[in-house]
Amino acid sequence: MGIHRLTLSDVLAEHRRSRPHETAVVDGSVRLTYPQLDTRVTKLANALAAQGVGPGDRVLWLGQNSYRVLELLLAAARLGAVFCPANWRQSADELAYVLDDLGPRVVAFEPSDAVAGARESRTAAHWVEDYEAFVAGGSDAEVPDDKDDRDPVLALYTAAFDGRPNAALLSHEALIAHSAALLQVRQVEPGFTFLNCGPLFHVGTMMFCLTTFLSGGKNVFTPAFDAEEVCRLIDAERCTQAFLFGQMIDALVAANAGGKYDLSSLRFVSHSPEWDAMITVDDSPWCSSKMGGYGQTEVGGMLTFLGLAPGAAGYAGRPSPFVQVRLLDAEGREVPDGEVGEICARGKSLFSGYHDRPELNARKSAGGWHHTGDLGRREPDGTLTFIGPKLRMIKSGNENIYPAEVERALKTHPAVADAAVIGVPDERWKQAVKAIVVLAEGRTATAEEIVEHVRGAIASYKKPRHVEFAGELPKKGFTPDYDALDARYGGGAYPGS
Amino acid sequence: MGIHRLTLSDVLAEHRRSRPHETAVVDGSVRLTYPQLDTRVTKLANALAAQGVGPGDRVLWLGQNSYRVLELLLAAARLGAVFCPANWRQSADELAYVLDDLGPRVVAFEPSDAVAGARESRTAAHWVEDYEAFVAGGSDAEVPDDKDDRDPVLALYTAAFDGRPNAALLSHEALIAHSAALLQVRQVEPGFTFLNCGPLFHVGTMMFCLTTFLSGGKNVFTPAFDAEEVCRLIDAERCTQAFLFGQMIDALVAANAGGKYDLSSLRFVSHSPEWDAMITVDDSPWCSSKMGGYGQTEVGGMLTFLGLAPGAAGYAGRPSPFVQVRLLDAEGREVPDGEVGEICARGKSLFSGYHDRPELNARKSAGGWHHTGDLGRREPDGTLTFIGPKLRMIKSGNENIYPAEVERALKTHPAVADAAVIGVPDERWKQAVKAIVVLAEGRTATAEEIVEHVRGAIASYKKPRHVEFAGELPKKGFTPDYDALDARYGGGAYPGS
Known part of the structure; x- marks a missing residue:
């Protein structure tokens, strides 16, 4: 029937219609409504297409957090291409590996010594020197909305099994299904505003950026974690969620000791009396379970949530509603409850394999189940405990x-x-x-x-x-x-x- | 990769693993945990298969609300077949039409004059006289989990365009995507318990039955609405949600005037001071918006939710995160904001057409958009107003x-x-x-x-x-x-x- 398609580009087109005045993106002095973002993404997509980017081609970002990450992802989505935000902190040598491995047609970047070093030896791609000029140069022509939502759209490097990382490919469908799980577990409501203060090349931040986008909320970007600036942004943009963990939270408490900033919009995990007094402690399953669960890039982020299993014996909790989990032995048989097996999964949020790794992909998806490479145990109440990475096995x-x-x-x-x-x-x-x-x-x-x-x-x-x-x-x-x-x-x- | 599949049968298999002690179903004296339900569904699937039911075949239920509706749906899911719970209140003539139109291989039923009348003239199907004996006769053999989640699994009669209804076919994927929207908008949490006191042949009750099932919650069934019995069940089973509207709520308030039953587990829409004092008024987007929105069977239930657009100008609110909506004119062009057009949709929760209506299906999905047959208008804030059924058009x-x-x-x-x-x-x-x-x-x-x-x-x-x-x-x-x-x-x- 052709009426079931939903790409990330389609989601943006819908937001343009149904959220004409809502803010999509804030980054420094940049502030875009959904219609403005949609218009820019079309121009960017046409600019990329003019450099030969088409379905299946890769577009690489080498730089810090930026609204450009979301724009490039959505422009790639509009073209049926694949976008990769790589770890910009890597050495010139490591970046050169990524360039060779991914073979991007276009590289957008922020200047650094490492990027300059990598670029020198890898000149095949088109390097975008001036991002805003590049966007401005794209045409406004409508891009056909005929892309397949089962095709990959995002590549995230992870899983350095043999010392070199592999790019996990995630489809539109997988990213939307994963976001659906977070919409439930985090109880995302209209007006959700996420502060992207963790690295966007990591699934932990990216998954909330995408969930916010899917919900029609506001994504606020900051280049990297800076306690004072994070406090300022939470106050100024009334952020409801941010990428924060233990020591980062302590740094925020210290930075806001005098109560200079109003952080009450943040609905977050309880941490310390000082922190709890500054924010609104959230009772969604995600926050009340202190974000417990099990995940990896290859499953789109989280595979299981403690918040879906209050009082669980296993700290990894229970699977997202959109996946199945089995614990398998080396021969692919389910291990009995209480025994340790490899965490294997199947479902809507799973990745589409690694870029250009046919043999590894066949091994990882043996028997029609994704093999996470991690070990788990099922507790008597059916919940899961994460044991640790499988790495190697001893046979006695x-x-x-x-x-x-x-x-x-x-x-x-x-x-x-x-x-x-x-x-x-x-x-x-x-x-x-x-x-x-x-x-x-x-x-x-x-x-x-x-x-x-x-x-x-x-x-x-x-x-x-x-x-x-x-x-x-x-x-x-x-x-x-x-x-x-x-x-x-x-x-x-x-x-x- | 084959690792993305998720049928309703897979969901049940997952619940068996991760919810070994949770109650899945309550109906009178019947009480089944998820493993017990899974075991029965396998037996039922094998019993159906023994009657020739295979992928694409139809199984019909003619009877009141019952746990059997969920069992038959899941057994059909396990086989790749299609299950239809038809309106048992119809006349013998109307039921005979359904039998002819759907051509089920197996009919499970509760005796009534109309069913007896319809059966007399339509004997091709296998009629299940004794449901429990039929289930008990099925083998325990594992059924292969190789079914396609894009295939239809549920048929609901609706849309009597030409005086006779059509059976809307909904796939596993569509039903799961629609449930995902309700998981968010109703803020479904672990322990969710739904009282099926509306008719299960109607999408309004079925959609919450399925959402509850997807969440691993408890479905309580009662044959039909009876105020005293509904009060008793809410109390006894600690129901969190039920299928209730205005006059039904008034009847519950009257039935529970003396406070005989504790209804405080019910988290529901505010209605009257007496009602609000008996229950827990819920602040989820679904309940705080008084369940506003726009929907129809063909979109899996709800297409838009007022709860996703607080303060909206249009009472239909905004689309679910998994669909797009456009308002089109008779030539398939988007109408300007503020003008009335046909509500057209595309996305994950949409149906797969009507059973055996190739021409109607082509017309309804013209241009790759599902034409709802209803009229809407987009307000300046991007939200939608439902105007009314299109029915016919005047050309002046x-x-x-x-x-x-x-x-x-x-x-x-x-x-x-x-x-x-x-x-x-x-x-x-x-x-x-x-x-x-x-x-x-x-x-x-x-x-x-x-x-x-x-x-x-x-x-x-x-x-x-x-x-x-x-x-x-x-x-x-x-x-x-x-x-x-x-x-x-x-x-x-x-x-x-």
Whole structure:
């Protein structure tokens, strides 16, 4: 029937009709109503088309947060193209990788040394020097609204499985379905105003930017987090939501100690008595559950919400209404409740695979379920607990053992400050579990005590056969550096290796 | 990738996993958790399949409200089939028409004279005499979850354009998208409990039944509206929402005058001081706007919501986030703001056409937009006003004039109690507007005064050239009987006639 289509470009066209006076975008001195945004997006789309951008082509943004991110996304949507806001903080080398990997036809950017370095070696794309002149140069001709909402429209780099990131592709349909979940869980109402003060190349900010857009609300942009400026913007624009976490909130409380700014429009998570007195503590499922849940870029943002499962045993809560979740073993079978399996998902908000990674995509969607690469456990009340990244698996006898699960059990011992688990070659079992343990200051425990503790917490076959104590663990970001641990503590004989 | 599918059957399978102890269905002594419902739906699906029901086949329910309606819908969903709950109040003749038109493979029913009469003459289908025995006879074998969520799963009879109703087909995707809008606008939270006390063959009750199901909430069924029983059920099941309107609410207030039942769990629309004291007045957009908006079966229920446009000039408010709305003229062009046009829509919640009506479907979806057959006007703030059914058009000179718009203007005259507008043949303009006016008791007005009044309210060319006064108007339900009016007052020369 052709009457079911709904692209992000269509959403903008609808807002133009039904919200002629509503503000869509605020960024410094830039202030656009929905009709103004729609007009600019058409000009931008025509300017991009004049540079050869058509369906499936990529458009790249290298810069800080800006209304331009939303404009470029919507212009790409209008053309059936794919927009990528990349991490502008990366090195010239990393940016050059993105340019090679994504192969954008047009790059819009804010000048920096790294961008200049990357540009030097990659000249195939059209580089937009003067964004406003570029928009102004586009024609006003109407762009046909015949694009398929199942096609990708947004690419976000994530998931550096092999040291290099992959661009997750999200369709119009997936982004709208994910936004639908947030509309419910955050109880978005007319007039919703979101302050984009987290990075837009990250799904955590982008997902609320898009939800706000879908609801016909107001997106306020600020280049990066600055406590004083964030307070000023919340006050001036009567923001109802912002991208904020613990230390950022503390910084806002400090910046607004004298009550200079009125932050009462912000309906947000309770944090501290000072904070709660400044804002309006929100009782939507999203805020009252302190934004608990499980997510990743590949599912559009959040897959499960604690707010959909008040009183849940598992902190990840329950799935969004638009997805299914199963916990699968290495053979693709559902694991029994209470056992750890890989979190696998299916549904409307899921991504369309990674750009230009056919083999990885086939592996990630084996059996018709997206394999998140993360481990979870289903609790007796049906809710989910996120265990940790799957990363690697130890195979001892015929049993699959995930280091993250054993590490979690180790860390519940009061004397254990930190722990990592590797597999070491074993004559009888092929592999055996080895724990490297950092004791808490002033605490003692024997290897036997620690093994007994783990045996009491999870299935016996998962307990360490070897325990070594260390002063600290090598890390890669927040996770143990398993390659370094293997080298230092004799790891090896992993399945498939 | 095959990972985006989400059928109603998938939703049930997910609830089985993530809501093992939650109650899905209550109906008299029947009480089912989600796993119990899932098990029964599998048995029912296998029993239907044993009667030859496969993808695209129809299953019919002829009976009052019951948990069986939801079970049959979900079993059809599991098989890729289409379920239709028909109006069981119809005559034997009307039911025979539905049987002929829909051609169901299986009919489940509650005995009545009309059903017996219809059955006598239509014996091709398998008639389920004993529902529980039929379910019990189905196997427990897993049904493959490979159905397409864009296929129709629900058929609701509506839209009797030519005197006979048509079955609007709604896909899994459309029903889920429509539910998504209600999840937001009604602010559905965990534990949502809906009392199905309106007819489930009508979209107004069905849409909340499905939204409740999607949210993993509890659906309570009662055969039909009975004030005392509704009070009892709200109290006993702690219902949060029910299908209720003005006079039904008054009946509940009367039935609960002594405060016998605790209705405080009900979060509903404010109505009267007595009612407001019994329930919890809800401040969600849906309830605080008194459920205003515009809808029809063909859009899944509601197309626009007043709750999405607080303070709107147009009582229909703004579209759901998952649809677009345009007001089109007879040539498919958008009419200017302030002018009346046909409400046309596109988006995720729209139906998939009528069962077995290829020509009508082509006409209704001309140009890639669903033509609702209703008239609307866009107000200066972008919101929508519902004018009335299009029904027929008068063409005077080159101008299109819709009777509903002129009637609306006539009725704003203080002396006019009722009014209908027809087109009469006119030598110069081909057609001219004629108003038949019923004056309010004790009021007087001349034809000239009334014409002047209309001229002040809408475009001058739409004003009546002729006015006749009548004691009453012939009606068909709530709308004027235009054929009778044409015969009595000289109507004719309509475009296309």
